[in-house]
Amino acid sequence: MGDADAASAELLAQRYRSLVEHTPDGICVHEAGRVVYVNPAMVRILGAHSADDLIGLRITHFVHPDDAPAMLDRIAHLTAEGAASPPTDMDLVRVDGRRVPVRTVSVLTAWQGEVAYQAVVHDLTAQRAAEASARQAEAYFTTVVSQLEEGVLVVDRRGRLESINPAGKRILGIDEGAAVLGCHIDELPATMIDRDGRPLPSGKHPMAHTLATGEPVSRYVFGVLRGDGQQVWVSCNCRLLNPDNPDSPGVSSFADITEYRASKRQLEYQATHDALTGLANRSLILSQLSNALADEGDALVTTVLFIDLDGFKAINDTLGHAIGDTVLQVVAQRLQHALRAEDVVGRLGGDEFLVLLSGHPQRTNLPALIERLRTSMAEPIIAHGHRLEVSASIGITELGPQENRTPESVLHDADLAMYRDKPSGPDDLAPGRNRRSNNHAS
Incomplete structure (x- = not known):
């Protein structure tokens, strides 16, 4: 070998030694079972003060007893120089007795002319700590999700269920022990329906939209027909x-809003209906009249009836409001029964009612309808042991094809017509009289 070749070899050796000295992985060379070299990283991994604390000790001194036999077996199978064992996870024992998780590769080599083994050791302490932390976090969040009252499910890109928490199964009516993981969401024992009660196509499900576009969906309301026959309403977010991965699974959280929805509908009903009779209240019936007048001649409502009970004040004054309330309830029921389903009747207040007749009745039919209403309301009413007879005055105003009156004008005209129909008597005053009590209209 010439001087140039020798210089090149020396330079290469220096670079190798520098690499070994500064690599973050531990390097350990052992010959005949004893340590002959360790780099600084190996000194750090084993918790020694210097390499001198390790040189000359048996290699098995630093290998956990559970892993030593397998290690010796691996290096025994290395028969050719340069042969390497497969990467293997094992535990080393530091000088202070603590265990260190590592991944090692052993290579058959030569050391100062003798057969030796070089072990490359990668410290797994940080990785194992991160994995343990991740497992702890996963266990924590799994516990949290399992305790939620809100349902949570995860669906893969093909629409197959990857996970669902207990609340999700409960809301959807799925048995706790049912094996549904891996099922397509369309195969779950629950049928999704829209707000009109029609089955929701799979392509219209909010999760399908999120998986197709990546866009989130918030507060989407739909119904669920469960396998046990119950129907619930849910509000879901998907x-x-x-979000940074377009191939990510989708997650949906959903809450059972059945009771809330029923309560809301009840509040809406109470806001638009008379508490005593259940009829449309003044606000609703006048709103419907206003809508009819705004239809520019195409209105379904063609006739308005203003109905006032005769002699009702005497019932209140002599028998009390409880019996008066019963009379109003019976009259309301009779009005509903005497009218068609498409007609609307509401209570304006006190003993005043407003009827909106739909369709285009022949004028010859209107007198018959009025007579039917009078006859129905004139039938005796039994209230708390009292037999009462109540008649009614009915004012009629018809809506023309090009109606330009306001709701107030129509109501006023019907009111005047009702007074013209009312028989004279001490209980019947001119327009503008003080209305009677029992004004329970909402």
Whole structure:
């Protein structure tokens, strides 16, 4: 070998030694079972003060007893120089007795002319700590999700269920022990329906939209027909589990809003209906009249009836409001029964009622309808042991094809017509009289 070749070899050796000295992985060379070299990283991994604390010790001194036999077996199978064992996870024992998780590769080599083994050791302490932390976090969040009252499910890109928490199964009516993981969401024992009660196509499900577009969906309301026959309403949110990854599964959280929805509908009903009779209240019936007048001649409502009970004040004054309330309830029921389903009747207040007749009745039919209403309301009423007879005055105003009156004008005209129909008597005053009590209209 010439001087140039020798210089090149020396330079290469220096670079190798520098690499070995500064690599973050531990390097350990052992010959005949004893340590002959360790780099600084190996000194750090084993918790020694210097390499001198390790040189000359048996290699098995630093290998956990559970892993030593397998290690010796691996290096025994290395028969050719340069042969390497497969990467293997094992535990080393530091000088202070603590275990260190590592991944090692052993290579058959030569050391100062003798057969030796070089072990490359990668410290797994940080990785194992991160994995343990991730497992702890996963267990924590799994516990949290399992305790939620809100349903949570995860669906893969093909629409197959990856996970669902207990609340999700309960809301959807799925048995706790049912094996549904891996099922397509369309195969779950629950039928999704829209707000009109029609089955919701799979392509219209909010999760399908999120998986197709990546866009989140918030507060989407739909119904669920469960396998046990019950129907619930849910509000759900959908998003990608990892929004930065277009191939991410989707996660949906959903809450049972059945009671809330029923309560809301009840409040809406109470706001538009008379508490005593259940009829449309003044606000609703006048709103419907206003809508009819705004239809520019195409209105379904063609005739308005203003109905006032005769002699009702005497009932209140002599028998009390409880019996008066019963009379109003019976009259309301009779009005509903005497009218068609498409007609609307409401209570304006006190003993005043307004009827909106739909369709285009022949004028010859209107007198018959009025007579039917009078006859129905004139039938005796039994209230708390009292037999009462109540008649009614009915004012009629018809809506023309090009009606330009306001709701107030129509109501006023019907009111005047009702007074013209009312028989004279001490209980019947001119327009503008003080209305009677029992004004329970909402």
